[in-house]
Amino acid sequence: MDFAYDARTTELREQLLAFMDEFVYPAEPVLAEQLADPAREPWSVPPVVADLRAEARKRHLWNLFLPGEQGAGLTNLQYAPLAEITGRSPQLAPPALNCAAPDTGNMELLAQFGTPEQHERWLRPLLEAEIRSAFAMTEPEVASSDATNVETRIVRDGDDYVINGRKFYITGAMNPDCKLIIVMGKTDPSAEAHRQQSMVLVPRDTPGLTVKRGMTVFGYDDADHGGHAELLFEDVRVPAANLVGEEGGGFAIAQARLGPGRIHHCMRAIGIAERALEAMCRRANERVAFGRPLAAQGVIQDWVAESRVRIEQLRLLVLKTAWLMDTVGNRGAHTEIQAIKIATPRTVEWILDKAVQAHGAAGVSQDTPLAHLWAGMRTLRLADGPDEVHKRSLARRELRKYQ
The missing domain is CATH 1.10.540.10 (Acyl-CoA dehydrogenase/oxidase, N-terminal domain)
Structure with a gap:
């Protein structure tokens, strides 16, 4: 490597x-x-x-x-x-x-x-960035950490598919420039668990599709990237040609989509960690408490050292994962993809927390980006699969080596 x-x-x-x-x-x-x-x-x-x-x-x-x-x-x-x-x-x-x-x-x-x-x-x-889009998989009535739970129905009717269901936290769907929503739902509930789902392309202005409300994340509306929406599909009809791939292929397509997305999130998260550490160091050098700069306090030095060590560890793991994806494919890098998705958000969240603490009241205010960054990083521990799902899958794969 x-x-x-x-x-x-x-x-x-x-x-x-x-x-x-x-x-x-x-x-x-x-x-x-x-x-x-x-x-x-x-x-x-x-x-x-x-x-x-x-x-x-x-x-x-x-x-x-x-x-x-x-x-x-x-x-x-x-x-x-x-x-x-x-x-x-x-x-x-x-x-x-x-x-x-x-x-x-x-x-x-x-x-x-x-x-x-x-x-x-x-x-x-x-x-060309002429339009924006959204991806609708998460639902309010089921544990969406298990994608086989989706209840939205996609039913073939002649030359069309008819969609009924509810989705929420659909990122980007509030944006007026959002013209396309990729929807995952069940086409065959009687099939094997991972072959029940399919994906269809739904233009945002399709009759029967209602944007019910915008949803916040720790109070932030995330309007800068189009917000998050709750969507209601009531007899939404689209041509059968809007099917993505084949019927029953929705779960596999979702996994193919999420693999690169997970590593992209982790790559960007390291940049967030670097900026948080930089902000912490600047603050520590500028502020004096109890007669000494914060930078002279042992606890601050511990946070700074730990942050640097953890960032370097994460970067190497992410680079290894990227290298594996390039050389043996996403499937061959599955363990490492899950590992970085577990390790990166929680570690960067820890670094952001220490940066907030070093800033005192300013750290939770709108005067620095730290509070918003923390909210986004905490959310990433749920997005693209929660920590616990990745740990469960990773542990099973590890245990199988010794069976």
Whole structure:
């Protein structure tokens, strides 16, 4: 395993770091002002994001997440250090580069499983950032940590599918630019558990689809990336051609979509951890308590040292996982993907907590990004599968070695 940056990664890192310094970090206070503007259309993405996108495209910092000809052609190992940089400003940098969830996962899904017609109607506009999208799997009435529990029905009726059900915490669905929702539901409840589900493409303006409400996360509406919605599907009818892949393939498609998404989250999370540690160190050097700088207090030094050690451990594990995904495929890297999904959010959450503590009251206020970052990282321990599900699967695989 060689994690040294190759020439292309080095070049892109330098370009991206310059872009962050010149455009992204200065845009953060602008984003805050635009989000607070009472005249802003509800749930719309602030104009500063479009400005950043235009600049990113000029610099060819676009669709870096997607391998192959449709994207930037980077491997996971090449993309990892770039995603880490964007994680330092998670509200602005990923969408500026068209590398933000849930669109990234949906583009990967369409690229891998979509038909040529689906590519032209939906994938191309997503790649150009002309539209946004959402992915509807989680439901309020079942334990969605087990995706086989989904109760939404997708029933074939002649040349159409008819959808009935409820979904919630559907990220991006509140955004006025969201034009497509990929819906997972059951087409055959009598089939084997992992062959009951299918996915269909539902235009957001389809009759019978109601956006019931926007949902908050620890009080944050996350409007900067389109919010989270509760959706109601009542006899929603779409053409049978909107099926993704084959009937009964929904669970497998979901797993294929979530694998890269999980490592992308972890890559960005390391950037968040670096920014939290930087904020903690600056604060510790600036503030004096009980006659000494905070930086001279043993407990602060312990937090700083622990944070650095944990970040380095996480980065190496994420890079190993990226390398495995490139060399033996997602299935061969399954254990490591689960390991980083378990370790990264909880570790970065710990680092953010110490940064908040070092800032005192300011750490839980809107005057620093720490509180919002903490809320997002705590949520990541549920998104793309909760910790406990990954631990259960990982433990079973480990135990089988000795049976």
